[in-house]
Amino acid sequence: xxxTYNFTIDGKEITGRPGQTIxxxxxxxxxxxxxxxxxxxxxxxxxxRVCTVMVNGRPQSACTQPAGAxxxxxxxxxxxxxxxxxxxxxxxxxGNHFCxxxxxxxxxxxxxxxxxxxxxxxxxxxxxxxxxxxxxHPDIYIDQNRCIVCARCVRASHDVDGKSAFGFVxxxxxxxxxFNAEHNLSETKLAATDMAAGxxxxxxxxxxxxxxxxxxxxxxYDTKPIGxxxxxx
Amino acid sequence: xxxxKVATTSLAGCFGCHMSVLDIDDRILKLIELVDFDKSPVDDxxxxxxxxxxxxxxxxxxxxxxxxxxxxxxxxxxxxISLGDCAIMGGIPAMRNTISLQECLDEAYKNGPTVxxxxxxxxxxxxxxxxxxxxxxxxxxxxxxxxxxxxxPLADTIWQALVALLNDKPMDLPYExxxxx
Numbered sequence: 001x002x003x004t005y006n007f008t009i010d011g012k013e014i015t016g017r018p019g020q021t022i023x024x025x026x027x028x029x030x031x032x033x034x035x036x037x038x039x040x041x042x043x044x045x046x047x048x049r050v051c052t053v054m055v056n057g058r059p060q061s062a063c064t065q066p067a068g069a070x071x072x073x074x075x076x077x078x079x080x081x082x083x084x085x086x087x088x089x090x091x092x093x094x095g096n097h098f099c100x101x102x103x104x105x106x107x108x109x110x111x112x113x114x115x116x117x118x119x120x121x122x123x124x125x126x127x128x129x130x131x132x133x134x135x136x137h138p139d140i141y142i143d144q145n146r147c148i149v150c151a152r153c154v155r156a157s158h159d160v161d162g163k164s165a166f167g168f169v170x171x172x173x174x175x176x177x178x179f180n181a182e183h184n185l186s187e188t189k190l191a192a193t194d195m196a197a198g199x200x201x202x203x204x205x206x207x208x209x210x211x212x213x214x215x216x217x218x219x220x221y222d223t224k225p226i227g228x229x230x231x232x233x
Numbered sequence: 234x235x236x237x238k239v240a241t242t243s244l245a246g247c248f249g250c251h252m253s254v255l256d257i258d259d260r261i262l263k264l265i266e267l268v269d270f271d272k273s274p275v276d277d278x279x280x281x282x283x284x285x286x287x288x289x290x291x292x293x294x295x296x297x298x299x300x301x302x303x304x305x306x307x308x309x310x311x312x313x314i315s316l317g318d319c320a321i322m323g324g325i326p327a328m329r330n331t332i333s334l335q336e337c338l339d340e341a342y343k344n345g346p347t348v349x350x351x352x353x354x355x356x357x358x359x360x361x362x363x364x365x366x367x368x369x370x371x372x373x374x375x376x377x378x379x380x381x382x383x384x385x386p387l388a389d390t391i392w393q394a395l396v397a398l399l400n401d402k403p404m405d406l407p408y409e410x411x412x413x414x
């Protein structure tokens with residue numbers, strides 16, 4: 001019963017439904033728009049800006065911008081690729097991302113995007129900021145060195161799990177994940193079965209006693225670039 | 234016709250990347266048909282004997298000796314490659330970068346749970362290269378022409394990169410060969 005409308009992404013005709021964002025319509029049409037903070041089971045956050053596309057010549061985040069009839073969207077242009085590379089670059093130098101011993105390596109969306117964009121080394125100087133690790137919880141640990149402040153855990157815990165175990169403190173470069181507790185993570189209601197415990201795009205929230213369960217070569221982004229599942233559709 | 238020369242070194246690394254160079258297996262026979270090795274742990278030549286086409290650097294810069302060697306490589310090599318995560322981002326040695334050097338030394342020589350050091354002295358012989366305040370990626374010290382990430386980079390990655398360079402071809406590595414772990 002819903003009325004559809006058409007718009008284009010990089011010249012390709014896309015059919016959208018009312019209420020869809022550009023990202024949702026693109027996903028359905030098999031067009032991959034890179035994203036980090038966006039997750040299909042969570043409300044949009046629009047904070048990482050990786051999904052920025054040009055809409056009728058203006059930059060908009062595809063995860064928050066409603067799609068509309070006749071829109072002309074640019075996605076895979078050299079300019080946008082350059083901008084997305086810069087964002088990934090900055091996230092790498094801002095945190096302490098030691099891929100070589102991270103349990104998430106191979107399944108990490110930040111790493112996956114860097115692979116997809118062909119980043120061989122960051123262009124910015126590393127910041128090597130001191131960040132905390134909280135391993136107080138019996139089943140989960142949080143490594144702020146790897147956090148990219150995408151707010152997926154904040155949203156999942158608040159909107160889906162109904163526990164509000166996470167929140168943000170600080171602003172700008174000092175912004176970081178905080179726990180809804182007096183001292184540490186073990187005092188929150190967070191459980192390993194919560195959506196919030198499994199939704200981290202990077203290795204900041206890790207379930208204990210899982211380790212390097214999937215062998216190298218069989219992990220998500222070992223052979224296929226991130227987004228291939230959407231592009232196959 | 235003289236063969237182009239390749240030099241390699243390991244700075245603040247674990248020699249794993251050099252192991253990965255050897256992991257090209259029998260292709261090493263092809264490699265020595267294509268190139269001569271100059272300064273390198275592979276042939277144990279300690280100082281440069283002349284100009285090199287390619288310099289391969291494993292490891293970042295943790296001390297003044299690393300910086301000297303890296304600058305020497307830049308001076309003698311037309312093309313300089315950062316091989317592996319340590320050269321590119323500091324790697325495991327760079328884990329000390331969020332802690333002050335004094336704290337690191339105190340932990341290693343005074344306060345660590347397994348330390349036995351009754352004199353309480355921190356080694357400070359002129360023969361020992363001075364540590365830098367933190368571990369630096371190679372491209373923050375000299376100009377680096379190519380980066381090959383990995384811990385270690387796959388043998389195929391190293392092989393394909395070298396073959397491309399030696400044949401004057403663009404270094405278009407396939408997706409599967411560029412990994413950060």
